[in-house]
Amino acid sequence: MLETIAQHPIAAALIALIGLALLFGALLGFAAVRFKVEGDPIVEQIDNLLPQTQCGQCGYPGCRPYAQAIANGDSINKCPPGGQTTINELADLLDVEAPTLDEEHGEEADVATVAVIREDECIGCTKCIQACPMDAILGAAKQMHTVIADECTGCDLCVEPCPVDCIDMIPLATSIKEWRWELPAASHEQADNLIATDQGRGSEQNSGEAA
Amino acid sequence: MELIKVWDIPGGVHPPENKTQSLLEPLGPLAIAPQLILPVSQHIGAPAKPIVEVGDQVLGGQVIAEADGVFSANVHAPTSGRIAAIVEHTVPHPSGMTDLCIILDTDGKDDWTPLSPWEDYAERNKDDLLARIRESGIAGLGGAGFPAAVKLNPRANHPIDTLIINGTECEPYITADDVLMRERAQEVIAGTQILAQLLNQPERVVIGVEDNKPEAIAALRKAAEGSAIQVVSFPTKYPSGGEKQLIQILTGREVPAGQIPAAIGVVCQNVGTTAAIYRAVRFGEPLVKRITTVVGEALQTQRNIEVLFGTPVNFVLEQHGYQHKKASRLVMGGPMMGFSLPDLSVPVVKTTNCLLAPSKKELPPPEPAMACIRCGMCAEACPVELLPQQLFWYAQAEDLEKLETHNLFDCIECGACSYVCPSHIPLVQYYRAAKGEIRQHRIDKEKSDRSRRRFEFRQDRIAKEEAEKEAKRLARKKAAEEAKKKLAEQKANTPAEPKPAAVSTQDTDKQRAKLERLLASAHERLKKAEQPLAEEATDEQAEKQAASIKQAQLKVSDAQKKLDAFIASQGENNRQASSTEANDPVAAAIERAKAKQTMSPEEKLRNSVESLQKRLQKAEQKVIEAKDNKPDMVEALQQGVDKLKDKLSAAQNELAELTPAAAAPATPANATPDVAQAAIERAKAKLAMSPEEKLRSSLESLYKRLEKAEQKAAGAKQEDSDKAEALQQGVERLKEKIASTQKELAEATLSTVAEETPQDPATSDAASLAIEKAKAKAAAMATMSASDKLRNQVDSLQARLEKAQARLEKAEQENDDNIDAFRTGVSKLEEKLATARDQLAELT
Structure with missing residues (x-):
């Protein structure tokens, strides 16, 4: 066996390559059948994120058609009932930049x-x-x-x-049961541009100049 | 008894304790407020259901709102008074919203319902104890307000090996539990023993107290002497008092995320709750009051008080010299985990462990938050080892998924991170908001899933309905198409109307047969009409007979006409090959005939004549009878008979005038069967003739009739008869007819070259001659006697027979078409002649 391989190295290599090709081909073919995915799973995922009001404000007759449209490349900011949260989630899912809500379709x-x-x-x-x-x-x-x-x-x-x-x-x-805390946004925005060390710096400089 | 090893918790902070202010004064009682506001929801779980009504007088300790299910707690009246209202009122909640509250106007008497103390509570069984705890409305007094009975009844799959009584009280300012442990250590220990009993004496029963409360520890240890209860002290650190943190400190076990302490064999209760359980079990006292710390620089008096639930906060503050201007805000709970009260009218509830009225200096308003500098101090401070920075970023970005994966829900909201944040970022607020957001999102998700299911179900339903409709529509369409096909096939099978040639043979044959049948039946009737005449020979009978014969003759001629018309039209059809009119004239003729049959006035007249005749007969019979029996009535009867006779003759005259065929003869009533026979023969002759021939023959017969009529008219004039005028009219009418017939004939001869068979006019002449003769004879016979009539009849019949035989011979020689008709005519004549002779023989 080894001798024959040694004697016909090219033929042996060819046979080995063909054998490997057949093996992997069979493997791939099996995987294609065994792990076949029915339908478009992305539509399902998008549909799961949409609020299911079926209001049609996006211009499609229901949430699922809009999910289908998004999967086909429509913009993701047409859902006022879902609002920014839904847009963010969709952007996350589709790995795109999250746009703001398209006001044309209504306000959140x-x-x-x-x-x-x-x-x-x-x-x-x-x-x-x-x-x-x-x-x-x-x-x-x-x-x-x-x-x-x-x-x-x-x-x-x-x-x-x-x-x-x-x-x-x-x-x-x-009701009191459904009440929830709100994000403390306002005070934070106000102080956004301040750094602790900035405080009183002007006065220090002034005093330094004076000295 | 081995000493318990004390563990450490990660993170934690050491804020200023500020616990001394409120401990300077002893635990004090508080006056009963004039009005108590008792929210039905002072605990975690379902709100209690009010069972009193407005205006009810209640006693202290009376249940005013019942627990709604297991996860709920009774609410009792803290003192006696009257229920003023059950309304929505602001409750101590960070939202500052309202909830259902029972408003109790106290009467200051503090009358109580009789309580039932249990001296022997140690021997009571578990269920009784739990029931008593539940009835007493005890909820966790530490801060969460979890119904105690639920906590003390863990599931069977959670064996409890450790009971921990929480006397940690780690939050700054609060000393309520400290005071309780100092002053009521016995109650705490007794309560702990009850809990141990309820939990089947777990291996370890530990009271955990921070080492900043040496007096409380000493008191407890003293009280616990001789029992299995260990009082453990451990280093002060915020937030050691958290349930999960304390469990970790005392057992080294961590409560898994999203689970309860019972899952790791631990039950934890607050010291305040424990004491309340003791009082409830031992004395039957429901939970109506608690110890609360009232503290802050804005108050003149800072101390711990025992306060009834429902006491308005502003009432409590008034009692302690609250200076509104000095206070920065009013906090319920401690400075770390408490919340600001938006409204001071809210009541003290089961979970109110502290009322903090700090001055502005003491607790300044939060500094403006600055940007996160990623210093990581929050992460160091976090007692549950979360990543506060990351949570902060995700909370800002509302990335709920990331927040959940970073275990946001394990955050105990202790505020340690906020406390250490150099940028003063209110981190806990972000987490709280984010938690709320996530909860809302879960609810929304659930709802949207339900909505999707409903929507999809609806779509399916509509699709199904549509499909059913479509199926029905298709079925109907199919049926319609099949029907159409059938119709088309039928049309194809019966091309009767469009193809005349095909039709006519069959249809016209039928029509012809029908018409011939009609003619035959008319003949039959004529025969019948003729028969009785031979037997009866009275005048009236003869007249009657004559009338019916006339009718039969009419019918025969009618049928003949129809047949003629039909044959004519058929001939035309054959020539023109247009079939549409084929049936019409025939049908019209039939219709006409039928109409005539039913409504001719002639018939009516005849009926009346008949009835008159009958009446006359009867009258005559009566006259005869009267002659025999009642001679005096005879004259009157005779008059009636005369009258009847008059009427009869009048009716007969009318009838005569109506019968057109008998217009010319003066006395149509006396017409003999010969006339009818002649008419039949003539009709038969006509049957075979062409229209042109018919016209000619009719013209000729008309000529003959004219001659006869003129003769008669002349005769009548000579005799000076009153009938002369009528005869003259008949003559004139005949002349008119002749003129019109001549015209028709001219037209007919123009269009077609008709071949005239020489014998035809001859036969028709003979026939009409015979008729005319018969008529003349009939006229003469009107005045004759019956035997004379018969004799005449016989003579005429013989003459006719001879003539008919002659014609028959002629026809046989020339092979005429009408030979059969002639033959039957001859045989009929022979028959008639025989009967007439018989009759004559009888009469004579």
Whole structure:
């Protein structure tokens, strides 16, 4: 065996190379089948970051279509309900610079709102029920409708179709349980340009000059 | 009993203790405030549910709000009084927000509900003890307010080997626990024994006290003499008093991230809580008051007080000479972990261990924060070995994911990092905010996941509905297409309308057969009408018979006409190859015939004539009867009979006028069957003729009729009959008809060159002649007797028979088409002749 290899070094090398090529080819082929990924996982990930209000403010009919659009290269700053947090998360995920929210698509709401139907004015037309992407409105034809506040995402979509304008977007009241501390931003910004050693430097210089 | 080894915790700071000010004065009582504000949520967990109503009188120790579930605590009335309101009121919380509070107007009497002391609490079982602790509404007095009963009932998979009583009180200024341990060491030790009993006497029962409280340590040690309780002192360092830090100091074990001390076999309780548990178990006293440190340079008196829950902070401060101008702010809790109160109307609650009213000099407002210089002092100070700098950066950038991976939630918010920060960065505030953000984010995430599921479910549902609709639509479409196809096939199979040649053979045959059937049935009826006449020979019967015969004749002629029209149209169709009109004239003719059948006035008249005849018969019978029985009635009856006769004759006249065929003859009622027979023959002859021939024959017959009519008219005039005028009219009408027929004939002959069979006019002449003769005879017969009539009839029949036989012979010679008709006519005539002869024989 060794002798034959020694006698035909070129042939032996060729055989070895071909053998290796076949081996790795088979390995790769197996991996391609075994670890196949169904669909586009990035869309799933983007969709997970979006707030799922299904409000359509981005210009797409729901959060998933927008996720698909982002995956296809659309800009990531079109989601006002998600706000800067969502943009940052998306930027993180896609490894791009985080832009600010595109105001064209709406402003980030300070407080979450929830739709409330003025029930004595409701005529029971079911238009808001059809508009609600969450199935968060209960009611039947010619019966009073009402919003399940816990399911409402505050997307506004029910306000437009209401023929009697009896739907209000009410800011969600924060109870003492939901209250949270806020970032101490203001005082920090103020002192940003100061260094401790800068304080009183002018007076020192003045005194030095005097001396 | 081995001595416990004391461990050290990482980090930590040594802020000025400031614990002496409040210890100068002894623990003092506080007057009962006129109004107590009792929040239903003074603990961690579900808020208690108020069980009193506004206006209720309550006694001290009475439950006014019940625990809602296990993770909750009862709220008791601290003293007697009246429930003034149950409203939202500002509560001691960093948010400064409101929460539900029970407002109690105290009456100052401090009447209490009867308590049930347990002398033998040591023998009570665990469940009874836990129930009593729970009922007493005891929550952790150290600061968090965790319901004590829950903590003392660890899960079975968490065996407890160490009970730690926390007397550390590491925060500056606060001396409440120190005072308690000094003054009520016995209660603390007794409480500890109860806890040990509850936890099945764990291996180690330790009371941990910092070494800055030598008096408390001494008191406790004295009280604990002879028991298994160890009182351990360790070096003062902030924040040793944190539960997890104390556990680490006394056991060397660290509580894993996100878990509770029970997971490593430790239960930790505050000394204040322990004493409260003792009082609750031993005396049945619910938790309605606590020891609180009231301290700060803005106060004239700084001391520890035993204060009822619900006492408003401003009431407490008033009692201690609070100088508002001097105070920089008012802090509930210590300077490190406490929070500023935005409103002094808030009450003292179960977790209020200190009210700090510092002067501006004592606790200046926080200096403006500066940029982080990455000095790393915060990391050194952190007792849980976090990386405060990194957390700070991530908190600023709101990078929540990074914050979590840097274990933000292990931060105990002790404030050591902020304390050491040379840039005065309020680090803890960042962490608190970041924690809140993350919690919110988790809630949002949960909600968005739920929203996604709901949305996807909705999409699926809509898609399903659409699919169902689509399926239904497709099914309908398919059905419609199939129906269309069928229709098209049917059309293809029945090209009747567009292809005339194909139709006509079948259809016209049918039509023709139908019409012929009609004709045959008309003949049949005519026959029937003729038959009874032979048997009965009275005048009236004859008239009646004649009327019905007339009707039958009409029908026959009608059917004949239709058949003619049909044949004519068929011929045209064949020529023009246009079929659309094929059925129309026939159908119209049929319609007309039917209409005539149902509504002719003739019929009505005939009916009336019939009924009159019947009545006449009856009347005559009555007259005969009357002649026999009642001679006096005869005259009246005879008059009725006369009247009836008049009526009958009038009706008959009318009928005669109505029957057009009988216009010319003066007495149509007397027409014999011969007339009908002749008409039939004539009709049959016509059947075979072309329209042109028909016209000609009819013209000729009209000529004949004219001649006869003129003769009759002349005869009538000679006799000076009243019928002369009517006859004259008939003559004139005939003349008109002749003129119109001549015109038609001229037109017909112009368009077609018709071949005239020589015998046709002859036959038709003969036929019409026979008819005319018969009619004339009938007119004559009207006045004759029955036997005369019959005789005449027989004669005429014989004559007709002879003529018919002659024609038959002729036809046979020339092989005429009508030969069958002639034959039947002859045979019929023979039959009639025979019956007429029989009748005549009978009569004579």
